[in-house]
Amino acid sequence: MSLNDVLDRIDTDLDAATQRLLELLRIQSISTDPAYKAECDKAADWLVSDLNSIGIKAEKRPTPGHPMVVGHIGEDNTDAPHVLFYGHYDVQPVDPLNLWKTAPFEPQLEDTENGTVIRGRGASDDKGQLMTFVEACRAWKAIHGTLPCRITFFFEGEEESGSPSLIPFMQEHAAELKADLALICDTSMVSRGVPSISSQLRGMLKDEFTLVGPRIDLHSGHYGGPGLNPLREMSRIIASFYNEETGAVAVDGFYEGVEKVPAELLRQWEASGFEAKDYLDNAGYTQAHGEKDYSILEQQWARPTLEINGIWGGYNGAGSKTVIPSEAHCKITCRLVGDMDPDALRTKLRNHVETQLKPDCKVIWDNDMEGSRASVMDITRPEFEAARGALSDEWNREAVFCGMGGSIPIAGFFKSILGMESMLVGYANEDDAIHSPNEKYDLKSFHKGTRSWARILDALTK
Structure with a gap:
């Protein structure tokens, strides 16, 4: 048998x-x-x-x-x-x-x-x-x-x-x-009919902060102009997170611990059958909006991100309420790769925000946030190549070591x-x-x- x-x-x-x-x-x-x-x-x-x-x-x-x-x-x-x-x-x-x-x-x-x-x-x-x-x-x-x-x-x-x-x-x-x-x-498989072994998973860092300006919501007729508006400051700080020309994150030291993808892995990714247009169409995009020097798969699997997941403040009800809000709030997540340290990165992010603050604006951080490192599998172990060969035999095409954008x-x-x-x-x-x-x-x-x-x-x- x-x-x-x-x-x-x-x-x-x-x-x-x-x-x-x-x-x-x-x-x-x-x-x-x-x-x-x-x-x-x-x-x-x-x-x-x-x-x-x-x-x-x-x-x-x-x-x-x-x-x-x-x-x-x-x-x-x-x-x-x-x-x-x-x-x-x-x-x-x-x-x-x-x-x-x-x-x-x-x-x-x-x-x-x-x-x-x-x-x-x-x-x-x-x-x-x-x-x-x-x-x-x-x-x-x-x-x-x-x-x-x-x-x-x-x-x-x-x-x-x-x-x-x-x-x-x-x-x-x-x-x-x-x-x-x-x-x-x-x-999952990287694309239909392409057997895949996920060899790296991005880690996660979560953070949340509040910008506080005036002691109460202010009448925008009385204070519009001389008054500091936390929502405006929030927009300016968020914009400072990114280099608009390259698509890279502009926080000092953000990429510490990020490693270059080995050439053999890149070859497998390029031959995986991944269709960039289908990926973009699925989300209703016409083009990619990340780092300009990296492919979509590299951006998704091997590059870190800083995403704004939520912004709120001021009046959000029906109609208009002419106030300068006292507070503005922001939720952030970062996807981590390689040997990025979530605790060290949290310090860098907070330093970046705090150095951007103007007089009469202070920041309050949520200190109950979590972080986890990326996972990178040791694909030099013989079991990994043995499994890749077994998958290739079953699916009648080369199996690939792929990454995963999530955690x-x-x-x-x-x-x-x-x-x-x-x-x-x-x-x-x-x-x-x-x-x-x-x-x-x-x-x-x-x-x-x-x-x-x-x-x-x-x-x-x-």
Whole structure:
């Protein structure tokens, strides 16, 4: 018996596997809404039962919030590699419900111009992705009676609501969860049909400040002219964050810790099939507006950003109110790359703002803001190239190491708490509408994703 037998079993079992996924998708496991607590418990129970049915010793573990699911198989095979597979069974709320074309928790198969899709909340994020790995294990077990390596399964139920129970649970159970490598499925392909391993994730810095001018809102007829207007000052300071000619951030020392992208990675990105026009069209843009000397993929994956996420102050009701406001407010986030230090960057940002202040204007900072470093995976480890080869074989084209514009905190936690490298492999597409109405997952992604994990497991043992 060989890998081909496992792949044949996956093909034969596709209809049954799809029905199992549809059953899981019917469970309304919305973690952020307390009204769905019982449904989250039900989803955890379903996964425990399903893992147990294929010989994996799995349990539902309580937390102060929604339960974790932890399972183990192959502990006696101490000579084999040990991987931890992570996914989450909770889903986003479905609002606005009126924009759904089908009931979000009545999943169904639907034919589209790109093939059959699985339509329903959680289909792509993350139940469909999670089940690709489980189904690969099911097929492997059915053919060989065991799995090719030691596997720890770790599913959480609070990823979509900030994971408040995750860090304490990982710290308490670190010895049980630690493995040679973590596998994370909550990602996408760089473009349709291009298998991708996410090798770098941007970090995050959040900050918020208030500019205070006059002691009260002032009549703009009495004080317009001599009066300092905090909203005007806010606009001037925000404009000073950027070099309009180059598109770069103009905060002194902002790019400290940013590293150049290796030429081989750039080659893979350029050959990934990414279509800049489609990317821009999707947002209603006619051109890119970032750093002028970098491609869109470099801007998205390998360059830091400073974004203004919210500005407010003064009168915002109907009609006009002629005031000079006492205060103006601003929310900022920065996406971090390379070895950028969020604490050091916070100091630089605040220094920049404070040096811009005029007399009679003061700044108040929100000191309850958070920051996290970027995650850069060690793709020189042999497991990464082995997985890239396995994906290339399955999808019949070169798999790429890609970046991600967003942040996946669990990868950082695996590193900081468990001392474990993470490999992020997912099969979602850009048009899956995760977190939005009419979420879907391509049936092809589910099928070939399952086959891909079987190939990866095989490759990791060699």
